[in-house]
Amino acid sequence: MSNKDSEHESMIKTPTQLAVVVVLAFVVPVVLLIMLAQFVLSARKPDAATLSQEAVVARIKPVANVTISEAGSSGGVRSGDEIVKAACAACHTTGAANAPKIGDKGAWGPRIGLGLDGLVKSAIKGKGGMPPRGGLPDLSDYEIARAIVVMTNQSGASFKEPAAPKVAAKK
Ligand code: HEC
Structure with missing residues (x-):
């Protein structure tokens, strides 16, 4: 591989950029999962009217x-x-x-x-x-x-x- 190729392959050039990418790669899916879970739970919660005795x-x-x-x-x-x-x-x-x-x-x-x-x-x-x-x-x-x-x-x-x-x- 030439030096020129490897420069093209990576957009990450500094340790700070690397740290940001690692954190985002971890945090974003977790946040999405939490939002999905909350959506599913709130959609399934029966409202009080359907639970009334009548x-x-x-x-x-x-x-x-x-x-x-x-x-x-x-x-x-x-x-x-x-x-x-x-x-x-x-x-x-x-x-x-x-x-x-x-x-x-x-x-x-x-x-x-x-x-x-x-x-x-x-x-x-x-x-x-x-x-x-x-x-x-x-x-x-x-x-x-x-x-x-x-x-x-x-x-x-x-x-x-x-x-x-x-x-x-x-x-
Ligand atoms: C599902 C059928 C059925 C229905 C509906 C029904 N009965 Fe009866 N009834 C019977 C039977 C069978 C007997 C006889 C019971 C026995 O002596 O073993 C009886 C007996 C009676 C007796 C006599 C009780 C006694 O001590 O000898 C009365 C009074 C009576 N019924 C009133 C009513 C009234 C009032 C209704 C409506 C509100 C009614 N029945 C609806 C089946 C029925």
Whole structure:
């Protein structure tokens, strides 16, 4: 190699220049990595709204609930008839899961003997194939009682419509 060639090859001519190049070669990639890491971390951080309890519950809500809850979305106290149609008829008109059918006096007779309070209690708790509150957890005790009055009075009972609770007992 001639002396002229080697002068062309290197732009680094002084020890100071060498030191600057070495430091930059080390610092620049590190800074870039830190910036990249921060970018990735900040992009992945979920914001508070998506972590709120409602948002999480809404996201993990089972699909089947969507239909059932529609009955509860009308707001206010529903009439016994509405509740029976929306929540109870599925089993109690078809006899699904061995539910006593509306109008079947033989099936309801012994149950009516429990009295309205007893029937309300077992509907709230659930019984046999019946889930608690007939599968509608947002039904108030009062609404359950009204639905039972409607059902049983078509099946041989003569219960009186329960009095509305003084303070709305809903939820
Ligand atoms: C998933 C089906 C299903 C739904 C929905 C359902 N029931 Fe029932 N229900 C049953 C079955 C099954 C029984 C009989 C349980 C037993 O005696 O083992 C029953 C029994 C009852 C009884 C008699 C309880 C007793 O102590 O003998 C009442 C009262 C009653 N249901 C009210 C309701 C009301 C009110 C609703 C609506 C809010 C409702 N049910 C919705 C299935 C259902």
